[in-house]
Amino acid sequence: MTTSKHTALSDASIEQAVERFGTPLYLYDAAVVEQKVTELRSCFPEQAELFYSFKCNPLVGIAQLLLRQGCRVEVASGGELTAALHAGYDPSNIVFTSPGKTEEELRLAIRSGIYCINIENMNEIALVDQIAAQHGKTVDIAIRINPDEPQQHAASIKMSGVPSQFGMDPSFLPEAIETALRMANIRLIGFHIYLGTQILQAEAIVRHFGQSIRTAVELADRYGLELRFLDIGGGFGVPYFPKETALDLSALQQGIAQVWQEWGSNLANTRLAVESGRFLMAESGVFVSKVLYTKESKGSHYVIGDGGSHQHASSAFLGRYIRSNFPMRVIGEGVGEQEVTVTGPLCTSTDVIGNKVNLPLASAGDLIVVEKSGAYGLTHSPTMFLSHPVPAEVLIDHERHYVLRERGQFSDCLRGQHPLAEGVTL
Known part of the structure; x- marks a missing residue:
C-alpha cells in the first residue's frame, strides 16, 4: 500500500472521505491549488494576470478558491460564464x-x-x-x-x-x-x-x-x-x-x-x-473508485469498479489513438503485484481506466485511486451513458470537507424529460 505525498490526499484521508461521501468520488486538496498558483505566478512579471481556464474544472467552489487567490477567469460557454458570475467573479x-x-x-x-x-x-x-x-x-x-x-x-x-x-x-x-x-x-x-x-x-x-x-x-x-x-x-x-x-x-x-x-x-x-487550468488543478485531485469484483478471463485479470470512463474519460483516453495509463494506486490489504486491467461498470469494452497496470492484489471493497485527476475529469466525461448518478466532488481545505457537487441520484436521468403523453401539436 502506497501513500500520497500530499497529506490531504493520503490513504487515511481518502478512506475517511469515502466513508462520509461514498464512491465514485472526486477529492481535491485546496493547498495544492494554492501552491500551484504561487508557483506559476512566480514565473511571470508582476504585471501579468493569471486567468483560470474554467473548462478544466467548472465547479463553482473551485472557481471561488481561485478567486480567493486573486485569479481572473477565462470561460468558453454561456454556462461557464453563468457559473463564473455565480462564483463571484x-x-x-x-x-x-x-x-x-x-x-x-x-x-x-x-x-x-x-x-x-x-x-x-x-x-x-x-x-x-x-x-x-x-x-x-x-x-x-x-x-x-x-x-x-x-x-x-x-x-x-x-x-x-x-x-x-x-x-x-x-x-x-x-x-x-x-x-x-x-x-x-x-x-x-x-x-x-x-x-x-x-x-x-x-x-x-x-x-x-x-x-x-x-x-x-x-x-x-x-x-x-x-x-x-x-x-x-x-x-x-x-x-x-x-x-x-x-x-x-x-x-x-x-x-x-x-x-x-x-x-x-x-x-x-x-x-x-x-x-x-491543467497546471493549477491536475495534481490537486484524485478520482476514487470502489472495487466491486475481480475476475480472470482467458488469462487476463480484471478489477471492476463502480467508477468508469463515463466519469473520468481522460483516464480512459477516450477519443485518442495512443493510450497511456494515469498513475494509480490501491488502498486495501493487498500484497504483491499483478498485471490487471481496471474497468468501470459500463457495457462497453472502452470502459477501461487502467490498461494492464501493475497493482497490488485488490479485493472487493478496496479502493482504486487515480492520481492527477483534478483537471478534465468529470467535466470532460460522457456522464449520460448508462444513467449512473454523477460522483460527489469534495474539496479538503484546512482539514475541513466542502461538498462542491453532491452525489447524483438514480432519478436524475429523468430530469428535463417528458413522456409521450405530454406532446404538443404543431
Whole structure:
C-alpha cells in the first residue's frame, strides 16, 4: 500500500472521505491549488494576470478558491460564464474564448459587461457589432491569431501553427483588423495567441511568449492600435506518464524574465493575461473508485469498479489513438503485484481506466485511486451513458470537507424529460 505525498490526499484521508461521501468520488486538496498558483505566478512579471481556464474544472467552489487567490477567469460557454458570475467573479475580470459562440451566448456576455470577447472568425466580428448595437453598447474584443509558424511538437495538442477551427490565420488578419476598426459598436483592444496544451518544455513556452509579444506589438504599430490587452494563453503541462518530466519552472522564470527585459517596456499600458487550468488543478485531485469484483478471463485479470470512463474519460483516453495509463494506486490489504486491467461498470469494452497496470492484489471493497485527476475529469466525461448518478466532488481545505457537487441520484436521468403523453401539436 502506497501513500500520497500530499497529506490531504493520503490513504487515511481518502478512506475517511469515502466513508462520509461514498464512491465514485472526486477529492481535491485546496493547498495544492494554492501552491500551484504561487508557483506559476512566480514565473511571470508582476504585471501579468493569471486567468483560470474554467473548462478544466467548472465547479463553482473551485472557481471561488481561485478567486480567493486573486485569479481572473477565462470561460468558453454561456454556462461557464453563468457559473463564473455565480462564483463571484467581477465581469471586468472575465474573458470569453470559443470557436463557436452562439448568438445567445454573445448576448449574455455583452449584457453582463465582461472585459473582452476573443474573436475567432470574420463572421463573429459582424455578429458582435450587431448585438452590441442592439444593446446600445460598445464591446471590447481581441482577435485570436493562429500563427503560421509550426510549434515544433511542443504541445501534445496543438492549437496554433496548424489548420484549426481556433483563431484566424495571418492572411486574414488585415481584413479582420480593418473590419473591426470600421465597426461602430466594437473596440479592438488587443490579441489572443494560444500555442496549445500540455507543454512540458520551458523553452517552448518562453519562445511563444516572446513571439506573441512581438506579433502583437508589430500589429498594433502597423494599424495604429492602442494595445490594451494581450492574452498569451497558457498550456503549462503536468507530467502524467513515466517518460515525462515536470515543467522546469526555474528555466521558465529565467526565460520569461529575459523576454520581459526586452519587450516589457512595450507593454507598459497593456493588460497581460496568462491562462492556466491543467497546471493549477491536475495534481490537486484524485478520482476514487470502489472495487466491486475481480475476475480472470482467458488469462487476463480484471478489477471492476463502480467508477468508469463515463466519469473520468481522460483516464480512459477516450477519443485518442495512443493510450497511456494515469498513475494509480490501491488502498486495501493487498500484497504483491499483478498485471490487471481496471474497468468501470459500463457495457462497453472502452470502459477501461487502467490498461494492464501493475497493482497490488485488490479485493472487493478496496479502493482504486487515480492520481492527477483534478483537471478534465468529470467535466470532460460522457456522464449520460448508462444513467449512473454523477460522483460527489469534495474539496479538503484546512482539514475541513466542502461538498462542491453532491452525489447524483438514480432519478436524475429523468430530469428535463417528458413522456409521450405530454406532446404538443404543431
